[in-house]
Amino acid sequence: MNGNPANGFRWAVLAALGLMLANDALGGPVRYALAPIGLVGLSYAPFLIAAVLILAYGLAALMTLRPDAIAIAIFLPAFLWLSYALLLGLPKAQAAFGLYTWVPFFLGMLAVATGARAAALRLIAGVWAVAVIGVLANAMMPFPWVGESYEILGVQAEFAREWQAFGVERLPGFSRASFTAANQIAIGGALLLAGEIRRAAKLAIWLLSVLGIALTTSKAPLAAILVAPLCLALYDRLAAARRFRFSQWAIGGLLAVAIGLPLAALAGFRFGESGNLAFLSLGSVGVRMDEMWPRAYALLEPYWPRLALGVGFGGIGAGQAYFDAARFSPGDNLFVFLFVTFGFGSLLFAAPFWRGNRWLFQTAPAAHRELFLVGILVLVLGAMANLVESVIPGFLLGMLAGKALDPRAAAFEGQPAIRFGRQLRLDPVRI
Numbered sequence: 001m002n003g004n005p006a007n008g009f010r011w012a013v014l015a016a017l018g019l020m021l022a023n024d025a026l027g028g029p030v031r032y033a034l035a036p037i038g039l040v041g042l043s044y045a046p047f048l049i050a051a052v053l054i055l056a057y058g059l060a061a062l063m064t065l066r067p068d069a070i071a072i073a074i075f076l077p078a079f080l081w082l083s084y085a086l087l088l089g090l091p092k093a094q095a096a097f098g099l100y101t102w103v104p105f106f107l108g109m110l111a112v113a114t115g116a117r118a119a120a121l122r123l124i125a126g127v128w129a130v131a132v133i134g135v136l137a138n139a140m141m142p143f144p145w146v147g148e149s150y151e152i153l154g155v156q157a158e159f160a161r162e163w164q165a166f167g168v169e170r171l172p173g174f175s176r177a178s179f180t181a182a183n184q185i186a187i188g189g190a191l192l193l194a195g196e197i198r199r200a201a202k203l204a205i206w207l208l209s210v211l212g213i214a215l216t217t218s219k220a221p222l223a224a225i226l227v228a229p230l231c232l233a234l235y236d237r238l239a240a241a242r243r244f245r246f247s248q249w250a251i252g253g254l255l256a257v258a259i260g261l262p263l264a265a266l267a268g269f270r271f272g273e274s275g276n277l278a279f280l281s282l283g284s285v286g287v288r289m290d291e292m293w294p295r296a297y298a299l300l301e302p303y304w305p306r307l308a309l310g311v312g313f314g315g316i317g318a319g320q321a322y323f324d325a326a327r328f329s330p331g332d333n334l335f336v337f338l339f340v341t342f343g344f345g346s347l348l349f350a351a352p353f354w355r356g357n358r359w360l361f362q363t364a365p366a367a368h369r370e371l372f373l374v375g376i377l378v379l380v381l382g383a384m385a386n387l388v389e390s391v392i393p394g395f396l397l398g399m400l401a402g403k404a405l406d407p408r409a410a411a412f413e414g415q416p417a418i419r420f421g422r423q424l425r426l427d428p429v430r431i
Helices: 010-025 027-037 040-063 069-087 092-100 103-113 117-140 178-193 199-216 219-237 240-266 283-298 303-309 318-323 334-354 357-363 365-382 391-405 407-411
Strands: 149-152 155-158 418-420 423-425
Touching: 010 027, 010 040, 010 103, 010 117, 010 178, 010 391, 027 040, 040 069, 040 103, 040 149, 069 092, 069 103, 069 334, 069 391, 092 318, 103 117, 103 391, 103 407, 117 178, 117 199, 117 365, 117 391, 178 199, 178 219, 178 365, 178 391, 199 219, 219 240, 219 365, 240 283, 240 334, 240 357, 240 365, 283 334, 303 334, 334 365, 334 391, 357 365, 357 407, 365 391, 365 407, 391 407
Parallel strands: none
Antiparallel strands: 149 155, 418 423
């Protein structure tokens, strides 16, 4: 492996991602088919395979005695905040499950480290067609797995969630929830629109994306498929010298909105009564400000040491849903989720959106453009969801974190950079 463990992991990372994407895109029917034969546990295998791969990468980096920023950034926080959660008294299963939900994020970091960034984004874009077909088919016929449940390890879980928004049914398609399908469509559609395809094809993809997301009644993904292509179109039309400044201002503005909304709720700001047009309403934002975010902040009581260090893995989100349902909070905002998990350690998560951008813009403009789009998608979706516990958004956030830790690896596809001491050799690439 030429002394660099990253060289032997690229295809393994892409294979693990492919399994996770297939399981995410077809989560409803896969579990529905496996449950009668007692094999529903196999649906969790892609996460476990990815977790083993992440562990193998860390051990390989350790065996080479080579400092690896991405491996350190995975294993050190995982060890510290998992141990901390146990010291706070969280059950072992709850803390472990909380860490387990971070697997897509860690795999996104590995995709950067192994030079698999561009190939990974192509795989994610491919999920778009499956999600759109699933939602459109679900609009024409009911799926038997929607609303049905199964039991695993003594815990009840749904094959696919059945619910409504203002009397409008939220369609999950082939996935396990409507917002999951909406995220797949928004992210996959935006990545397809960023490619070099004909205008007629782009218009068709955009219209089908809007229609598919509307059928899921998810508002943040609808905003993402509107905002992300617009920002990218403005970026492409600017003179080269002005693009970097525009991208930084766009990211900064979206970051301010995503962080500012829960801070406004903490300060007591609330939206007044508002009506709705079908499923379109500010009501979901109001619910977050009135109930969800205050309930998440309440998890930090007593404030010492929780205000400083958070509640650790499993203290908020899916780990609670299974093991501490009475105090469950999904966070429903990326930065609320991060702050409750890590306390002031969450400030480090500002780095993925800023660090490495200038180097990428100057050295690999195509990679900068692509990761600028990824940043927009993460921030728009992250304003109303915790993202970490969703496969594709969590993976993209991890990719941004990997970019911040190793911009050179984020710039290139194929065989990754090979380090010799302080020197860096880069294989030829097409940009």
